Amino acid sequence: MEYGYIFIETIYGFVALFVITKVLGKTQIRQLTAFDFISALLLGELVGNALYDENVNVLHMTLAVITWGGLMYLTEFITQRFKGSRALIEGKPAIIISKGKLDREVMKKSKLDINQLQHLLRLKDVFSLRDVEFAILENDGTVSVLEKTSAQIPIRSDLNLPDKKVVLPVTLINDGEIIQDNLAEINRDEQWLEQQIKHQNIKSIKDIFYAEYQEEEPLHIQTMS
Template identity: 45%
Template sequence: MELSLMDISLKVIFGFFLLFFITKILGKTTINQLTPFDFISAIVLSEFLGNGIYEERVSLLYIIYTVLLWGILMILMEKILLKYKGFRAFLEGNPSIIIRDGRIDRNQLKKNRMNINQLLSLLRQSEIFSVREVAFAILESNGSISVLKKSKYQKVTNKDLQLPEQPTYLSSTLIIDGEILEDNIKALGFNETWLSSQLATNGVNSSEEVLYADWINNDGIYIIPYHT
């Protein structure tokens, strides 16, 4: 028995609103912010719907059940990542510094299965056409690249103003969602006592009150409390 236009229409209409509903719940993540897991999940979800529409043996009820179940699993995963910060690095990956102090870190390139041509392509997409302009480049977990230029190549440069070149420092994240990043603090040569002192100086009693905080050597600490 062949599918009628009514059957196909019902499957498409219900599938459309199911995907719309799930997308609204998951939030406003853009394509550039998708992690590999998000990308694959979205493809699988669309395949469930696409294959079910023209399959005679798959009823509308099965499509609704399958899409809803997969959507619920995606939503649960998002909730887990929001609640349990320890899972984020495992499931989403960590950013990698692939250019440090103007030097390409070949070990990080190999670790991320990237070659020089791919790196140069990403830099060009960031309007950088020579590695000599880059002080730091960070490969994000979604595959995009974030670049901090050397001071003399920044838009309003010391070179243009005929000022002596200043060292460029990379910011170090100290607190995310109230959680202290101990490894970053130790890498700076500080400890939690120092961090508590910095927070107190800025009128913050505890790291649990902080949504985000970072440190730059030549600019000090920057704090965003949960309630501003």
């Protein structure tokens, strides 16, 4: 295969993908759903294979790009025109924390565990689940967070308040299991932990979905139910 022909196909593939991106609109980039991600991969794969396949010419590449780009545009048109199709094609947001309480069933359906949720919350500068009033898992995999009122109150710089020690919260129980390393990190043992959950009228650690420790605060517990 001549290098000049590869160069021409490469330029053509670049221009074709650029045009398709412009036609589909900016929301395809900023609101990348699972379907959009797969579509983008397949479109790139079609162009990539065409560049290095001697049996594929520019006409074949044009047909592949136009066909796949047309299907993506048609899908976008359908979701804009028919609201009922959006949940099927794009998915729909899921409320994973409601009024400060984790929804375990929604998390299971969304294939989201505690560690992933904590990571997404930290990206929103939220380091403790006890500060969250509502959290919504969006279609693109990000989390929108509404903090509790007490967590939203800013500290006034003109008040000469004593400096408060800032300590990150520590997860002690995750899905009914004790995280021993974290328990040792705060210099506590299982006996202390069992006493703490009994104070909140919980019989067994197996009944706890999530428990969070923060210094000078009561243990924050979410049960399985």
